[in-house]
Structures are given as structure tokens and as C-alpha cells.
Amino acid sequence: MKHWMFNCKEVTRMLSDSLDRELSFHQRVGLRMHLMMCKFCSRYQRQLLFLRETMHLHAEHSEDVEPSTTMPPEARERIKRYIHNVLDRPE
């Protein structure tokens, strides 16, 4: 007999899994029932979604290059020279 009541620890695992795969019917129903009653797991769910959204913003907005993350000048020169040399080489 499957139990329908999951504890909070099991629920946090299912909340994470739901971001990566489809849960079984049994899990989905149990999860929904639990979330209706448990404000802390509902909070956890929102926080995982927040984390995901923040990581996506972090990934997409590579444009906002901070001074600390520009390429070091030596590397820049080295790579430029390297490209120049490759282009100079007769094919």
C-alpha cells in the first residue's frame, strides 16, 4: 500500500526532482496535498524557483561584464598573437 502523506524531507526532494523530470501521478498528488498544508515546504518551493530564475539571469546576462571579470591583459595579448600567427600561416 502506497502512502499518500510525504514528510517535509521527502517533499524537498520531490520539489527539486520536479525541476528536472516529470513526477509520477502518486508523487504529484501527494506533493500537492502536502503543499496545501505546509507553508514551509511551499516557501522552499518558491525559493528553489527563485534560485533557478536567478541562475538563468546570471547565465543570460553575461553582457554585464564587471571589471573583475575582464580577460587579463597578458591573456588578451597572447591570444591576439596566437590568432595573428595562425592567420599568417600559409594554408
Place this chain on the structure above:
Amino acid sequence: MNPKNSSTDSPIINPETWVDHYGDYLYHFALSRVRDPSAAEDLVQETFLAALSARKNFASRSSEKTWLTGILKHKIIDHFRKKAKEPSVDNIMFGTEALDKLFDQKGQWKIKPAKWNADPMKLYEQREFMKVLNDCLSGLSSRMASVFILREMIGETTEEICKVLDISATNCWVILHRARGYLRHCLEINWFTSMSTED
């Protein structure tokens, strides 16, 4: 912007300008994912090398930048693949204990999630918050970071991650669960609860 040749379909590619135009962007793209400056430099150089030999096949369908970024993405995935093969001293149970501590024996919350005042868009713009997030990411074990970054910053499916890192799907889900649990807790302690007194 690069000049385009109006007489043909293919744009003129000028690799001599690559570093000036895209160097910092690509470096930052790589660094935010592999989190290792010298590896990021190597990946940018490898990207340009691959782009040099493939530049005749470059189709103007995409911009030069998109094309280079696509090559870099593959290089980053390769980087994680190679890293997964290296012998590591990684603690495979990393994050388990930290997660377990949040619950009692019955699996009920012992340390309850705090209320966050969180708007990702607004927080993202705050340098201090991004610093805390980056510090938390640095706290992940090497393998956990690989899985998490591949999933959330490269956008790979867990199936693809399993292949790249040669781990099982179940293992992958467990690692992601622990990584998220760790990061959530880390942000809570270092940002949200330390801020809440000011609200």
C-alpha cells in the same frame, strides 16, 4: 560591428578583431561557468582556434558572437567531461549532512525556511547579492558544481548531463537536490536572514 559583404551571402569574418570585440564577453561567459580563471582563458583560446579552422563554414544565419558563443558552450561541456574523468578527492556525500540537519528524525522541518523578500530581477542587479551567490557557488564540491552549472547555466537536460559526466540519472537528481538545498541554505544565512532585520 563587422562590415558585411553585400555581394555575397557570407559575411566577412575578421579574426584579428575577435579578441577586441568578443574576448571579454567570452571570457566572462566561460568564467561564470567554469569558475577557474586559467581554464576560462584556455577555453576562450580553444574557441578561437576552433572558430579559425571552421570559419569557412560560418553561415551568416547567426551573428559572429552567437556563433562563437555556441562553440564556447561546447568547449565548456567538454571541460566538464574531462574534469569528471580526473581522479578527485570530492566528497560524494557533500551536502547531505547540511540538508539532514534541517530535519528531525520524522522528516519534519527542524530549521524552517525563512521568509525571503526576493525579487530575482531586483536582486540580480545588486552586486552584493551576486557576490554572495558566487561565494555560495564556490562552496559546492567540484562534481556538484559541474552538474548544477550544466543544468542551470548551460541548460542541459539531466539525460545529457548523465552522458557527459558518466553518472546515473538517479545520481544526477540527488546531486541537484543537494546542490539546490545547499545553495538555498547558503543564501538564506548569508543574505536573506542577515538582511531581514533591516526590513
